[in-house]
Amino acid sequence: MTGFRIWLALASLPLRGRAGVGALALALTAFIASAATAQPACDKPVYLTFDTGHMGVAELVADVLKRNEVKATFFAANEKTKEGGGSLSRDWADWWRARGAEGHEFASHTWDHTYWVADVPGRPARFRVQPSAGPDAGKESTWTAAEYCREIERAALRVEELTGKAPLPLFRAPGGKTSPRLLAATRACGYQHVGWAPAGFLGDELPSESFSNRHLLQKALRDVRGGDILVAHLGIWSRKDPWAPAVLEPLIKGLKARGFCFATLRDHPTYRAWIMGRK
Numbered sequence: 001m002t003g004f005r006i007w008l009a010l011a012s013l014p015l016r017g018r019a020g021v022g023a024l025a026l027a028l029t030a031f032i033a034s035a036a037t038a039q040p041a042c043d044k045p046v047y048l049t050f051d052t053g054h055m056g057v058a059e060l061v062a063d064v065l066k067r068n069e070v071k072a073t074f075f076a077a078n079e080k081t082k083e084g085g086g087s088l089s090r091d092w093a094d095w096w097r098a099r100g101a102e103g104h105e106f107a108s109h110t111w112d113h114t115y116w117v118a119d120v121p122g123r124p125a126r127f128r129v130q131p132s133a134g135p136d137a138g139k140e141s142t143w144t145a146a147e148y149c150r151e152i153e154r155a156a157l158r159v160e161e162l163t164g165k166a167p168l169p170l171f172r173a174p175g176g177k178t179s180p181r182l183l184a185a186t187r188a189c190g191y192q193h194v195g196w197a198p199a200g201f202l203g204d205e206l207p208s209e210s211f212s213n214r215h216l217l218q219k220a221l222r223d224v225r226g227g228d229i230l231v232a233h234l235g236i237w238s239r240k241d242p243w244a245p246a247v248l249e250p251l252i253k254g255l256k257a258r259g260f261c262f263a264t265l266r267d268h269p270t271y272r273a274w275i276m277g278r279k
Contacts, residue, residue, distance in 0.1 A: 042261030044226035047268055048072040048252075049196070051109055051172060052079050052087040054235035057244040058095060061234060064249045066102060070262040074099065074234075075172040075194075076159045077109035079133045082235070086133070088158045100163030105264040107170040108155040108191070112136065114148075115174045119181050127182055132174065145185035152191050168265060169278045170194050192274050194265060197228035202251070204243030205236045213246035220247075221254045229268070 050061060050072055065072055076096075078086040085091045088111075100106070112134035120126040125145045131137050143151075156167045171191045173182070183193050203216040224230065232243065252262070265271055 042259075044258075044260045045263045045267070046200075046224060046226065046255060046260050047229045047265055048262055049075060049172075049194070049229060049231050049265065051075045051174075051231065051233050052077050052113075052235075053233040054079065054237055055081040055083075055087050055092065055095075056235040057242060058092075058234045061244055061248065062095070062099060062102075064244075064252065065104070068249065068252045068256075070252055071103050071105070071264050072262070073105040073107060073168070073265045075107050075109035076155055077113040077133065077174070078111055078155065078158070079113050087234070088155065088162065093162050096159070096162035097164060100165040105266050106159045106163055106165065106167040107172065107194070107265070108152045108159070108167065109172050110151045110174060111154040111158070112151070113174045114151055116148075116177045116179065116182050119179050125181055125185050127179075145189070148182070149186060149189035149191070152186065152189075168271075168275055170265060170271060170275075190278060192271060194229065194271070196231040197225070199223035199225060200228040200230040202230055202232045202243070202247070204232045204247075205239060208239050208241035213241060213243060216243065217247045217250055217254070220251055221258070224255060224260070226260065227269075229265070 048070060052075070064070075076088055078088040081087055081089075081092075083091065088096075110131075112131035114129050114131040117128040117130050117140060120128060120142055127143050127145070127148060128140055129143050129148065130140045152171045156171075159167045169190050169192065171186065172194050176195050178193055186193060199220065202220055203211050206216070220230075232248070236243070255262075266275055
């Protein structure tokens with residue numbers, strides 16, 4: 001219903017004495033106030049996501065998002081941090097809890113940041129995998145579909161424990177590496193995979209010697225389109241010139257100036273029905 005129709009509906013209500021006049025006056029006052037503060041709907045949403053990492057820029061990322069009133073979706077794995085613990089350890093509990101209170105969304109990135117390497121032929125479905133964190137980091141092994149699903153679930157449960165908020169029934173495979181067989185297995189156990197748009201790869205894990213922060217910022221501002229899922233990290237070990245301190249805030253401000261708005265994956269049209277169906 002449009003604002004004008006709402007006003008007509010209010011104005012046509014029968015007035016029964018002073019109480020009726022007072023109620024109408026209050027309703028009209030509320031309507032005028034809400035109309036004055038209402039923001040036009042954004043038809044160019046983008047979906048900013050962060051994967052965990054060494055967490056060296058986690059506080060900076062949180063400050064930038066809060067300052068610019070942007071909500072993001074965090075994909076969490078228990079990766080090694082600069083302090084030596086894990087990104088989902090008790091050392092980071094306050095950080096995760098604060099992000100939950102701010103209204104961000106969360107999903108699994110697998111517990112030990114476990115890469116899919118290849119499908120194993122035959123039935124039932126099995127996969128070669130290799131974690132980059134945890135006690136088996138760098139070791140390749142073969143998992144069943146149920147074992148891979150438990151790896152997703154373990155991170156999801158930990159995120160809920162730390163944030164006090166149920167994570168989305170989504171996951172992101174490390175490196176975005178998957179196969180149709182793996183995706184069928186994860187959907188069967190309740191998790192839909194989320195990748196990113198080509199222009200949404202923000203480049204924070206590329207070598208800074210070849211891809212400067214200035215270049216990456218300009219490329220994103222030029223190429224990002226409405227509906228794109230963007231991906232960055234809470235710390236990349238290999239990049240010498242960190243991306244987030246130089247690029248994140250100018251990127252957010254630049255995209256907003258171009259008419260974009262920011263939403264979480266809860267509102268993404270590809271995943272909305274999946275999420276609602278698993279409440």
